[in-house]
Amino acid sequence: AQSVAQPEDQVNVAEGNPLTVKCTYSVSGNPYLFWYVQYPNRGLQFLLKYITGDNLVKGSYGFEAEFNKSQTSFHLKKPSALVSDSALYFCAVRDTRNAGNMLTFGGGTRLMVKP
């Protein structure tokens, strides 16, 4: 079975400060990992993914994520937060041994960036 956890319901940061949104996963094989962002009354938008290769993945809007196999984590990071980054963030995982095509999503983390 595959699962993903986002341990923080909300993360608060000041504009200009670095941000981290945490994600841990569990799979029996190797993971495909994704981060999505959701703005109010909108669908999820893809930010970045880890498939294989470099552990540091760069994505849209200056976001990046670090894959750590030993800690089974895929934390989302940004060096300098913007107020416009305030949104709901979802981590998702798919086990490469999963014969189906289902993604499992975490419960989401609300990011609040204050001026």
Add this chain to the structure above:
Amino acid sequence: DAGITQSPRYKITETGRQVTLMCHQTWSHSYMFWYRQDLGHGLRLIYYSAAADITDKGEVPDGYVVSRSKTENFPLTLESATRSQTSVYFCASRPDTLPNQPQHFGDGTRLSIL
């Protein structure tokens, strides 16, 4: 414009009624998905489809029916709506070229069942 559209965006109905949520994509993606989003649960997969006339159950399929007669459309029907089905419903699609491609989401349908 190319993309994935859901209709209606908002719907209010009563328990016991049948309601159909529509999803249309213009990319000719093979895979399409239906999710529901509820506080505290994130997104949960209801049904998905690998191609026209091929559908499969997700995590929470009970009370829902899907069909896919054409590649571009993937309607979701609640045959007899219940209050527990009040939720925000999202449709998504992705190409079948590689299994690691991201899904593309519509803007959702907010469904309230009274």
